[in-house]
Amino acid sequence: MKIKITTKELKSDFAEEVKKRSGIDVKKCYQCGKCTAGCPVAYEMDYMPNQIIRFVQLGLKREALTSRTIWLCASCITCTTRCPKEVKIAELMDVLREMSLEEGLANPLEKNITTFHEAFLNSVKKHGRISEIGMIQEYKMKRPKTALQDLLVGPQMLSKGKLSFLPHDIKGKDAVKKIFEKCK
Amino acid sequence: MQIEERKKIGYYPGCAITMGSSSEEYGTSVLRVSEEIGPELEEIHDWNCCGASSAHATNHKLSTALSIRNISLAEQSGYKEILAPCPMCSQRLIISQKDVADDEELKKDVADAIEMPCDGDVKIINYLELIKNYCMDEIAEKKKKTPKDLKIASYYGCLLLRPPKVLKFDDPENPTSMEEIVEATGATSVDWELKTNCCGGGFTLSRTDVVLKLTNDILECAADAGADAIAVACPMCHANLDMRQKKIGKEYKRKYDIPIVYISELIGLALDLGPISLGLNKHFIDTKSVVNAFE
């Protein structure tokens, strides 16, 4: 990881922006690393959770929003629970993900994850509830490399009646669609 | 003994445990048990998906609005309490309720999006809370079977307990509510170290490798602690530990054969409700050993 920090980054209002959107003040973080220490997925991340907060503290917007870390965060909220300065790290990850998508900076190496979220929400938008088959179909179509994954699980689920072919549309599905429109 | 007045509680199954879904046995067993020992549950009319991880991970307003719609629906139907057995749902509902209470701007936007008022003062509870608040005496009275030598590891996962300042349920580092219920069914609780660890949750499709590693840690710890089965209260945890158990075993070269049972199924067995009526035949890892322990 090669990063050069100049006055430009240090004077940026990235931290302010984050604070306005989420109420989280990253100045409180004294980089003790307890979040990193307890993060179950840290071993797979490109940057450690405390480093992501450091990026926000120092105005390194691009580094934060293009990281794989924010997508690998499983939202287990262990970090927030144990943080001695009560910084809401997991909630911060939510905001950074949202900003990353807005600016088109989502890391392509974690396309599986971003595509999954897309497929999930498309299903909810269409039916008001998840149609598991529909969601999985969209996901595998967009991520063809995963096509063979869990091939055997599907039929097993079907035979146990745990996968329905038909989606359960709710009566209020238009209301739900409207929610999606209004929350763009 | 008769239960005089059944309290009607709004039932919010969520997409994972509703009928025909991948974790329907949780819903089945919850309803079957409530038939037997109460309280009375009534499905909230026309509930929508709470948005789960994908909504809150990508769009805060959307996530809040989806959850609040359900709370407002419940409020309009007159429910004072909502039971959401799926911890993803209960956590999102509670967090959204608090977010809207703390942020006037957000409240306005959400009310506009859902086209309903959102002052919902409804209390949202998880399944463990429901049993502890309403059913402990009933279980003690109506219990028909006591298992011989059944060691259960209670697995909480993340969403029942965290964030503790918002959920305010049990001790986030050393919770005991599930163990209390397990003991009430007559099974023995096993002391083990990873009961609040994350299973990888929603990464089950997109990053299965992560889920396999995390669930292996959990299975290994429970097995080493001498557990005969693991009790869960979350459909995601169940899917990861049950559906993927064979794959985990293959990947980490250790044959586990640990049934994963919902706490509601365990209660149902203690009340001598038929295993099939509880959905125990729908698991991937055979639950025979647990069912037989109750014979």
Added chain:
Amino acid sequence: MGKKIGVFVCHCGTNISATVDVEKVAEETKKNNPGVAYTTTYKYMCSDPGQKLLRDKIKEEGLTGVVVAACSPKMHEHTFRNAAVKTGLNPYHVEISNIREQCSWVHPDIPTGTDKSIDLVRMMTEKTRKDKSLTAIKVPVTKRALVIGGGIAGIQAALDIADGGQEVVMVEREASIGGHMAQLSETFPTLDCSQCIMTPKMVEAAQHDNITMYTWSEIESITGYLGNFDVKIRKKARSVDLDLCTGCSSCWQVCPCKKIKSEFDMGIGNRTAIYIPFPQAIPSKPVIDRENCILFKDARKKNIKPNDSKVCRKCIDACPIAPVKAIDYNQEDEIVDVKIGAIIVATGFRELEDGLYGEYGGGKYEDVITGLQFERLASASGPTEGKIKRPSDGKEPEIVVFIQCVGSRDPAKGCSYCSKTCCMYTAKHTMLYKHKVHDGHAFVFYIDIRCAGKGYEEFSQRAIEEEGATYLRGRVSRVYKKGEKLIVLGADTLTGSVVEIEADMVVLASAMKAQDDAEQFAQKLSIQYDKDKFFSEMHPKLKPVESSSAGIFLAGTCQGPKDIPETVAQAGAAASKVLALLSSDELEREPVVARVDRQLPPVFSTCIGCFYCQKVCPYSAIESEDIKARDGSVIKTVARVNEGLCQGCGLCAATCRSKSVELEGFNDEQIYAEINALEFN
């Protein structure tokens, strides 16, 4: 003849003159105020020339009252009053008009600041016209000091006072003096054996002619005031007669209750029911733990006197003293009354309990121990004779993980401060461990390393460079058990990685907290304490050993986390304050106290004896006085202010329904003069 008041307006450099036109203030004051005979301005009134100006003008102009328009009276009222005294003018005719903190520093525009200053000065000149001469109150001083606490702070303070020629009473609630320092194995940065350097002082204190020591005793109550405290000491029943006992050890060797968790060993070692806390205890005479002794348990169950129980009498039987045994089961608590002139509070700290962090096991893992517990393991006179052994199975640990900042710097867990000593003692622990387990591995998880003292930085580096301790920068999120090992999940932020260590033992550098009963104790003494329940010093920089109550001083960790050198220095400082206090036969107190009026008969006093004033007085300074006729019959009972206790807060004056109490120097006439000066300009 009316007063001749001189008004001196200070520039205070530019502090006042930047936003107040001081020349104008002086001019206007001269113009419109009867009684103002002289005005001037000066750059720095508090300087030597400034004070000389004041003295000279008082004499030259024959001033009978002075107003210095300057900074807060808290700064220099004293200075200017002393200057007046030198000229023969009673100091209570000198008033300060605060035109800095209350004017120039808060109003940025000159016209506003100037107008307000003119008003403020006029108010004060009107008050000065009503000033009366007051004389300082003299109180006698009892020449005896009380030191509460027998740790290193208390011992040092007592020795310093005793060597200074004054009497000292020491009260320690444990069975022996020594405190936490006696529990330590070696001290940083010299690795001196703690007890070796301490026991000489302990012995000196015990044998000093001027020191009376009460151990196994507590303060029951303290009343009174500076120079005149009445202290009741509760000597708890030891069940052993200190005069007869020789400390031969026959009794505790035969005691059958051998598995009681020793407080001195922080629970990792055991003691008997009749015991001395450690071999070098002073006094080396035992106490009986009545909670756990089977004889006393039996007596309580059967509701009989202890000596009537026959359940176990091994200790008294073993006692060789004759004809009367040194052990007395029926011994009771005794209250001792002492008169004291000055008090030093040296009650120390407690270590954070190891159950606070659920993520570190919540206290259920035997091999996760605290800093003091590690000291007991490392100590040659400890439960393992100095060998580092796992409490669970007695095996020598190959890998020890030390976690710093446990409970400190953690606002989420209610403790935001740094405990100051842990970085140093953790470095020390790694060294002690490596000295004893040559092939062992020591890992330290830290956030910062704080080594500000002399030789401290070098000491800390030595742990890394010479002893081979590995320092990892990051907090630990979780410690849990896996088989025989403890899995430690930490981080190293310097490489940006998670760190997982399979440890055999984990040592938590636990926070230094105020004693459990610090709050109640502070209330008993009426001294202030802070949000963390440490006792408050009067001024963080300039009055580090004075408590909020006159005559009560602070020493050691009861005032805040600190190490031994600082404790000893602070103890000496407190002792010097006490010696200064006790060096005079009389003390002068500010005469700004309340006074209940007295009139000629038949009124005697306008006070109606409702004693509302007594109810509101925070210093218990209101007494009742019976006004008697010649035959001894009581005419009326009225209130009377105890000048020694009164702190001049004025609550009684504000409360009195019959306007019978007034504050000297701030009586009604003076206050109304100020208000009217503002109102009717």
